[in-house]
Amino acid sequence: MIRKTNKFVLAVCVLFASIIASTSFAQTIKIGVDGPFTGGSSSMGVSMRDGVRLAAKEINAAGGVLGKKLELIERDDEAKNERGVEIAQELINKEKIVAVVGFINTGVALASHRFYQDAKIPVINNVATGTALTKGPSFPFKDAKDVFVFRTSARDEIQSPMIVNEAITVRGFKKVAILADSTNYGQLGQADLIKALAAKNITPVTTEKFNVGDTDMTAQVLKAKSAGAEAILTYAIGPELAQIANAMAKVGWKVPLIGSWTLSMANFIDSAGKNGEGAIMPQTFIQAPTTPKRKAFIEAYLKEFKPKNDRIDSPVSAAQGYDSVYLLAAAIKQANSLEGDKIRLALEDLKTPVVGVVKTYNKPFTKDDHDAITDKDPVMGIVKNARVVAAKGQK
């Protein structure tokens, strides 16, 4: 037994020695990138990562920030909350990152943000949209003196009224059904939708739930149909959204599909095919060269990553990811420091405008508002011929 124990102690020592040896002190600025690069929401994660990579590459080619190159420490959270927690601890304590960008899944973000907050490391949340990440009654740091979480995506609180507005005001529906997935994303989004509907004195005729990975949505669609819904409002991700569209076609029922920005995901558009045509969603970015910056971004992205059919899997994620790095770089430059607190202060008071893909960021954040996207920014997109285009009547 004593010999066994000795062996064990030796093994532990070797293990730690090898871990410690591998952490070196490089002359780079380490930026953490956290997102799901495998699994169901990976198309958003990978597009976001590619956008981040593109921005970092451009910045480094132009000489980096403060004379140092940006080094991306990418970690796959597998859309699992507990992986996000592990990664947060690793990035903070082991990799000693300066800041982190990413987060696709609201649940992962909720679970891991507090570690960065405690360690005073700025987070730029570039895809996750759950309102509670930056605002609202269930915002975990609402009592904190300084908040280190920023966001460059359109939070649900912005998206839901747009969705509701489209269904109720623009189209004049009175009876709508909500279909949302069972994740944090779907459930929090559903709550925001109900709130936005209530503001117009409407209660949904039914709210239905499904799990990620479900392949048959007949039951949910039938329930919405038998409740007499005139439109379906969705909060879910690509594959399941496609199943909803397909199930509607199957039961021979055609009502408009209006939902969160994820209706623009390539795997929804492709999988739903003609059943997905006409789906409407708020977008911060549509893959169309409407500004010079957008044109340059799209060209660079297509050249660098060569997506299928020249269509970015999730253009919104790519653009927001890209912008988040530029915002961070600007803040580091202005702070002239790698200290988290100084970067936060710089972000809250960016002196020079940053030309981004989504928009030109002119003082995007303040002390009290950590959301770069306001309700003016998103437009409604519509699926047409397997691409997202600006909906009629949009600028």
Add this chain to the structure above:
Amino acid sequence: MRFKFLALAAGIIILSLFPIFQTNTYYIHMVERILIYSILLFGLDIVVGYTGQVSLGHAGLFGVGAYTAGILYFKLGVPFLIILPIAVIVSCLFGALLALPALKVVGPYIAMVTLAFGTIIQILINEMTFLTEGPLGIIIKKPIIFGFQTKEIHYYWIVLAISALSLVVINRILKSRLGRSFEALRDSPVACDCMGVSVYKYKVYAFIISAGFAGLAGSLYAYSEQYISPNTYVFELTVLFLLAIIMGGRKTRLGAIIGAAIVITLPQLLGDVKLFRIVATALAFVVVAGSALLISKKMSTVRKVAVPVIGTVGLMAFSYLIKNISDWRLSIFGFMILLVVYYLQDGIVGFVNNFYMRIFSSKKSARDQIDVGNFDKDDAIISAKNSSAPDQLLNLKSVLMQFGGLKALHDVDLIVKKGTIHGLIGPNGSGKSTLINVLTGIYVPTSGTVEFSGSSIVGKVSAKIALSGIARTFQNVQLFNEMTAIENIMVGLNHTYKSNLFEIALNLPRFKREELAAKQRAYGLLKFVGLEELANEEARNLTYGKQRLLEIARALALDPNLLLLDEPAAGLTAPDIKELLLIIKKIKDKGITIILIEHHMEVVMAVSDVVSVLDFGQKIAEGKPKEIQNNPKVIEAYLGAQTT
């Protein structure tokens, strides 16, 4: 004993000093999680290593523990020190809920039931939003103990203390009668039942104890991660647990700790391509060097080591080829499982032990030896002379045993008198073994009555019947192979214990007393059959003849009124048979009734008081040995029909 204690103490001291020297909370937290997983794996090892069952439901039980803690903390604000025991109890209840249906079945069915159970737990956690907050998860703060807000480092020490405590408790449980019963039921379930140790009951015990540890680990995990959500407790986690236990090594605590360390550091390793290259290179080097050493010592052939060498070198080459490891993480994970299942069956601990033994030829038994001391008790066998059993100890009336269309026993009447040796003979397939199986509850007769000691045993389970005083041996020896001779007998002595789980865990006097008494009796029984020299030898290493004798000694441990010997002389040499006859007579002198099934006629005729003959499931003759030998019906049955 002292060495072990010192080693454990040294390990605990090193680990408790660890956070003082390594102040980075990341590494402190990592070791903390290794310790928490170790607790779960200690428990899982009972099920997987000792009882030999697969559980794909432990992630669910881990989740039950975590959520019990989370809900009590979040909804009711219950303090940490009260939460822990409640989490253990709740998990035990769920473990029982799982075990009751699961353990009626075997093999892939168990895998399936436990998997289904785990899935249901996960769905319930996800759906019961009013209780569990659903997919949102619950945020938990580090515990406050007596008004003191703990930090990572304090919590680390708490976890360390609890895991050390778990280690001690689990060691005690596994070394006690419970541990022996668990191992026994894996090696031979049927023998276990016939020794009065109900396989079903003990499997359920094993599951419940295991669930308790899983729950404890779960609740500690909730405080450690400070966040719990339903999608943690999924199938992948269960696979990870199983990988850990198999990779580390079954049936050793050290193996569980190593396994936990590996699966915790695995995501790190597989998240960083540079680190992965270093490790893959080191692994390839170790395997190549080890193989070279084995070949040079002529202990292995080039052919045998080819696959692991090619595999690990290939892995190394692969690690330098890929740029992005996260994409291939799962493949590497799967590859590791395959490697472990085929080349590291005994786990790392077992492998290192074997390697040591082969290289240095140092004989080192993997199991702890039972110290038998110098006891000698002639009265190891409890006499059955004074028992109040009726004169007709066993009474069968028109017993019918039907398998489909086949009547294995047909209208058999049999009376066995107390204190006699009753021979039972017949050609192959005549129903002798079927009869024994009916008597020991393995088969339930289709119709007819079986009375033993004046009460019916039809429909009673094997273990009950065994405890009421019927012991048996088996035609094809059914020993507990991986246990020592003396442990085999101590399984039979399970019925002499009265101490419960808590007395075992706390090592209380009554338990100690009972353990000592059992050891002494077991040693006495070994002496009775002349195997005392081999007390600490594993049963599978004994010669065939000795195995048969050990089976008889084990059967006697049950203090039987009736002993069923199923072909005890089969495969024995002439001197062995002589020894056997002597032993049978000695048993009879103790007043124990014997039913003897045997093909060696001289054995049957030499010792039997009465002989019954079965043919095609029917009793064709009965009487004194002399009469039977001359009975024409018997001769016909044995030699075939003769024309008259």
Add this chain to the structure above:
Amino acid sequence: MDIFVQLIYSGIALGMIYAVVAFGYQLTFSTSATLNFGQGEALMLGSMVGLTLSNLGINYWLIIPLVCVFGFLQGTVVEYLGVRPAIKIKSEFGWIMSTIALGIIFRNFAENIWGRSTFRFPGPFEDDPIKLFGANILPMEILVVLGAVSMMLLVEIFNRKSIYGKAVVATANDRDAAGLMGINTGLVITFSYALSSLTASFAGVLISPLTLAGSGAGGALGLKAFAVAIVGGLSSGLGIVVGGIILGVSETLTGFYVSTGYKDVPSLIILLIVLSFKPAGLFGKTTIKKV
């Protein structure tokens, strides 16, 4: 009433999908008392290979035999790498772990080859539903039911009529005796795995136009099919069809009348109940243990 009929249709179609996959479990379990925990992945591979062929412009009906050939080979690989060594070393749960591991590896390879997204699998029919007794049904759903049933019938006929099939049945009844009679039982087991993956691949092509194809499609389906195989009994063809329909219908009905979140629960509870009271399955034969 319309809705009820609609739910029953959906449930039957779903159940038949489970049944085809479950059938694969049955094939290997009968010959080797082991089964492939990566059966769902075999199905996924079949559908992804089918999709690749379809993108090359090959006709749906022609894809089916090609994918069947692929499935046959894939099953052989699984048996050779995962099951044969485990049977050889008589490891109690070695094969459980190794087939799980192979499943993980196959899925990861598929992720790296085809990406992680889900794709539309073009079926042979238009997507327009047909009205039948007041409810809609897709032509593809009818094809799934017919395809599943005919697949099972074909294998049954093969087992009864051909000499290979008889060897399979003989091995299923008593492996040792079959070995003594000169049957190469190792080969029979390999063959049963090949056949089992073939049915899974076939099922993959059959159902993908309904369920979408993607590298993550296997896992959940494999698990459900497992439940069906056990509820129906691992030794009964009829049991699997009945088990599949019971689980499929209970799923759609629960989804509609209770809550979609709980739709998997009844099937799992049915599974637990069946195992508690009739471990061999509803239609399975109870075996006698020998001592």
